[in-house]
Amino acid sequence: MTAYAESAPRRHAISFTLPARLLGRWFSPLVLLLLWELGSRTGLIPERTLAAPSAVLGALVAMIASGELPSNLLVSFGRVSIGLSIGISAGIALALVAGLSRSGEITVDPLMQIKRTIPVVALSPLFIVWFGIGETTKIALIAFATVFPVYLNLYSGIRAVDPRLIDAARSFGLSRIELIQHVILPASLPSLLVGLRFSLSVAIIVLVIAEQINASAGLGYLINNARDFMRTDIIVVCLMVYALLGLGADWIVRAVETRALAWRPSIVEQN
C-alpha cells in the first residue's frame, strides 16, 4: 500500500509533458521567450516598450558585424580589468597586513570597517570632483568597491586558520615565512576565492553605474545612446552582455576553485 503511494508521484513526474522532458531546465525560459515574441508580433508589446527577441537577435548580429559591440565591450572590459586588478591587489595586501600582524590589524581594520559603511555609489560625486568625468573616476569606483570583499574574506580566513595546524607546523621547525607560505596562505585560499567571487559581481554592478557617467565608449555609452533613440533592441543586447560578463566572471572563479581546491573532499570524491 505504502509502496504504491510512494511510487505514484514519481510516475507522475516521469509522465510530464514531452517537451519539458526533452528541454529540462530550458523549458520555461524558452516558453517565456516564445510568448514575448508572440506578444511583439501581435502588437501586444509595442516596440518602443520592448523589442521582440528576433529584433534583439538581429541587433546583436548587426552590432557584432559592424564592430560596434566588440569595440565598446573591449572598453568596458578594460575598465573592469584595471579596476578589479587594483581593488583585488589592494584587498589582498591589506588583508595580509591586518591578518598576519597585530599592529597591522589595529592600523588597517578600523579604517576598512569605516570604509565599508560608505556606499561606493555615493562617492561618485566626490570622485568626479577629484578625477573628472574620464576613465579615472570609473576605474577608481570599481577599484574602491572591490577592495572590501577580498579584504574581509581573506582577513577572516587568515584569522580562522586552525591553530592546531600552526602548532604542528611550528613543531616541525617551520620559520614564520614558511608557516605563512605552507600553512596560512593555503588555509585561507578558500576564503580568498569567496571574496574574489563577491568582488567580481560587485565590479560588474559598479561598472554599470560608473558607465552612466558621461561615457563616450563602452557598454554604458551604447545603452545611453540607445535610450536617446529609444532603441530597446540595443538596450536588451547590452543587458545580455552585462549578464554574460557576470556569468563569465563566475565561471572563471569556479574554474580556479576546482584547480586550487582539488584537495577538498567534495571535489576529491567527484573524481
Next chain:
Amino acid sequence: MDVARGFLLAKPAELPTPAVRLRNFTRRFGSNTIIDGLDLEIAPGEFIALLGRSGSGKTTLLRTLAGMDEVRGQDVSVPSARAVVFQDARLLPWKKVWRNVALGLKGGTIRERAERALREVGLGHRLDAWPLTLSGGEAQRVALARALVREPQLLLLDEPFAALDALTRIRMHDLVLSLWRAHRPAVLLVTHDVDEAIALADRVLVLDSGRIVAEERITAERGDRAGLARGLRDALLGHLGVERAPVVEEGVVHLALARA
C-alpha cells in the same frame, strides 16, 4: 630515590647522557601551577609512557619537551632532533601525503626520504593521495612517517591512538614498536590508556597535579606482559584515582610511589 635507582638499574654506567633532562621544572599560567617542580630524565632509546588524568599537566609537559612553549631559563635539556605525533594527525589537507611528510625538510632528496618513511609505515602506495581521503589509521601512519623522516632522538606521541578503533590501535602499537626498535629514538607516549602504557613502555610515569606521583619500570618482555597486566593495571589505575588495591607483581619494580 637516587640510591634506589642506582640499586635497581644495577649498571648506572650504562646510562650515557640522558636524552631528556628536566630539573625542578615549573610551569605556571597566571596563578595556576600546571607543572610543579618536576624532575624527569629519559635515557636515549628509552620508551616512556606518561599516564595522567585530564588536566594533570601531560599536554603542558609534552609541549615543553616539543619546544612549543618557551622554557624561560629553566633547566630543560632536550635533543634538537625531535618530532611530535598528535592525537589528530594534523596533516595539511592541501598538501599531498608525501609533501606533508616532507614538510620543512631541507635538501635535494626530499621526495626520496619521504617515500622511504612512508614505505616504512606501509603507505608506499598513497604517496600522492590527498590527506582527506585517508582513513584515521592511515592519517596517523602518515603522521608517524612525518615524525620519523626527521630521524628524531626524541619522539613525542600525544595520545596518537586515542581516536582509532580497537583493531587499528593494536596494529598501530605493533607498528610503533617495530619503528622504535629500528630507529631507537627516546619515546614519550602520552596516553589515558593504562593497557597501552603497559604493552608498550619500558617505564610508566603517572602525572598528577603537575607532579610525577608514581613510576613503574617494566622489565618483562613486551610479548610477555599479559600475566603482569592485571596487578600493575590496578596499581596504575589507583594512582589515576580509580580505587583498587595495589598489587606488586613479578617483573615489575615499584620505584617511587606517592612522593607527595
